[in-house]
Amino acid sequence: xxxxxxxxxxxxxxxxxxxxxxxxxxxxxxxxxxxxxxxxxxxxxxxxxxxxxxxxxxxxxxxxxxxxxxxxxxxxxxxxxxxxxxxxxxxxxxxxxxxxxxxxxxxxxxxxxxxxxxxxxxxxxxxxxxxxxxxxxxxxxxxxxxxxxxxxxxxxxxxxxxxxxxxxxxxxxxxxxxxxxxxxxxxxxxxxxxxxxxxxxxxxxxxxxxxxxxxxxxxxxxxxxxxxxxxxxxxxxxxxxx
Ligand SMILES: [Zn+2]
Numbered sequence: 737x738x739x740x741x742x743x744x745x746x747x748x749x750x751x752x753x754x755x756x757x758x759x760x761x762x763x764x765x766x767x768x769x770x771x772x773x774x775x776x777x778x779x780x781x782x783x784x785x786x787x788x789x790x791x792x793x794x795x796x797x798x799x800x801x802x803x804x805x806x807x808x809x810x811x812x813x814x815x816x817x818x819x820x821x822x823x824x825x826x827x828x829x830x831x832x833x834x835x836x837x838x839x840x841x842x843x844x845x846x847x848x849x850x851x852x853x854x855x856x857x858x859x860x861x862x863x864x865x866x867x868x869x870x871x872x873x874x875x876x877x878x879x880x881x882x883x884x885x886x887x888x889x890x891x892x893x894x895x896x897x898x899x900x901x902x903x904x905x906x907x908x909x910x911x912x913x914x915x916x917x918x919x920x921x922x923x924x925x926x927x928x929x930x931x932x933x934x935x936x937x938x939x940x941x942x943x944x945x946x947x948x949x950x951x952x953x954x955x956x957x958x959x960x961x962x963x964x965x966x967x968x969x970x971x972x973x974x975x976x977x978x
Contacts, residue, residue, distance in 0.1 A: 739805030740776045742830055743798050746837045749846055765790035776802040797837070805833055808960070815964055824860035825963070828853065828913045832956040835906060839952035845902025850909045857912025867915030875911025875919040882923065883907045903951050910959045918966040925958035926951065 748755055760769040767789040773779050780799040787794065808829045816822040831853050839845050854876055861872035883904045890899075911919035930951055937943035962969070 737776055738809070738826075738830060739802035739833075740774070740798075742805055742833050743801050745834045746801065746841070749834070749848065750838050750842045750844065762787045762790060762792060764792040777806075801833060801837065805830070808833070811964060819864070821860065821864040821866050824856065824864070824913070827856060828909075829960065829963075831909070832959060835902075836953040836956045839902070839950040843948070843950050845900065845906055845952045847902065847905055850902065850905035853909035854905070854912045857909060857914075860913065861915070867918075871915035871917070872912050875914060875916035876908045877911070878916050879907035879909075879911030879919050879923070880904050899951050903955065906952055906955050910955065914959065914962060914966070917970060918962045921966045921969050922955065922958035922962040925961055926954035929957065930954040 744755060744760070747753075760774055761767060762769060765787060767787070769788075773783060773788055775782075777799050780794060783794065785794050785796070786792065809826055812822055812825050812829060816825060831849050835845050835849055838849075858869065858872050858876065861867055861869045867875070883899050883906075887899045887904070907919065907923060910922050914922065930949070933954075934943060934949055937949070938945060938947075943949065
């Protein structure tokens with residue numbers, strides 16, 4: 737059900753539409769969607785992926801986001817148990833899901849999603865000490881500074897926009913929630929996976945050399961991978977020096 741709401745956010749936030757009104761409706765025939773046709777995942781199968789009134793196909797993204805959200809929530813509860821920290825992490829992951837698909841569709845990361853996430857991550861650290869408030873504040877500052885410096889450097893060195901302002905606040909939010917160590921691991925993962933995919937797409941002729949792919953989804957993916965496996969990555973890295 738949260739995933740279903742996140743679909744609404746993904747569609748409406750970049751269009752500056754209200755999240756509450758009007759109620760769910762088909763984007764083609766504008767017909768209202770009854771609650772019985774709006775049950776996450778189930779209705780998609782039940783309606784065979786089509787609007788009941790006009791038979792317009794329902795985008796596969798809707799069940800994908802619903803299933804993805806359910807999977808992330810389940811993993812978080814299995815990983816962190818029933819705890820205050822878990823509640824904050826579920827909010828964090830929800831924001832990451834919305835950001836990922838808005839950035840894929842529109843190439844923007846709305847500050848209205850990332851900016852509230854920064855104090856939210858800091859509050860979580862004060863309440864749970866996981867990470868400590870000092871690590872969270874450092875993470876938020878270093879995360880913002882890192883992307884900002886790279887963006888300025890790329891602008892000067894290559895006269896090309898590399899990362900946008902949304903990436904600055906996004907990595908800052910990731911730092912606030914995960915602390916500076918895991919934030920750096922997230923960023924490293926995002927850079928490596930983003931570069932690999934870009935080179936692959938250029939080699940395959942899908943993307944031109946001057947082409948752009950949004951960086952937000954890679955940061956979000958990096959944060960998710962790090963959230964569940966980051967401590968192991970850091971242990972492994974440190975063991976190289978022992
Ligand atoms: Zn319709």
